[in-house]
Amino acid sequence: MEKTESARKEQIQSFPFDPAISEKDSTILSINLDQLFEQLSHSKFRSSFHLNKKDKEYIAKKGLLTIRKHAADFIVKRLAPSVIPNDGKQTPMGHVHPVFIAQHATGCCCRQCFYKWHHIPPSISLSLQQQQYAVNVIMHWIELQVSR
Secondary structure (H helix, E strand, C coil): CCCCHHHHCCEEECCCCCCCCCHHHHCCCEEEHHHHHHHHHCCCCHHHCCCCHHHHHHHHHHCHHHHHHHHHHHHHHHCCCCCCCCCCCCCCCCCCCHHHHHHHHHCCCCHHHHHHHHCCCCCCCCCHHHHHHHHHHHHHHHHHHHCC
């Protein structure tokens, strides 16, 4: 399937360049979503997740802004700390909330998966920029799912 030039260049531009952000952090501020989602699509596990009708109705009822706030809250509590006692089990697998489904689909569900797919080490607390990056990836996946 041929992608348009603009689709190929679609990127997350979360924050303007800030010299106070470490070089490691600044590399995640701009990522090609097409490339990331292409890689995720090759994972049988990641590509098995989809929003169901109930999830989509919940999103329509609450609105994307509220869903983004939920995603940010979940990331702060469940992914951002450097030590997560139940890492690998902190994100429910079922259709409890659409953000949880999106976290599994995008590899933002636990620190080990986040490291594997997004190359951010599990031994550090996530910076504000890294947290926003995770929320942006999750929301992009949700928006793609809602439009289907």
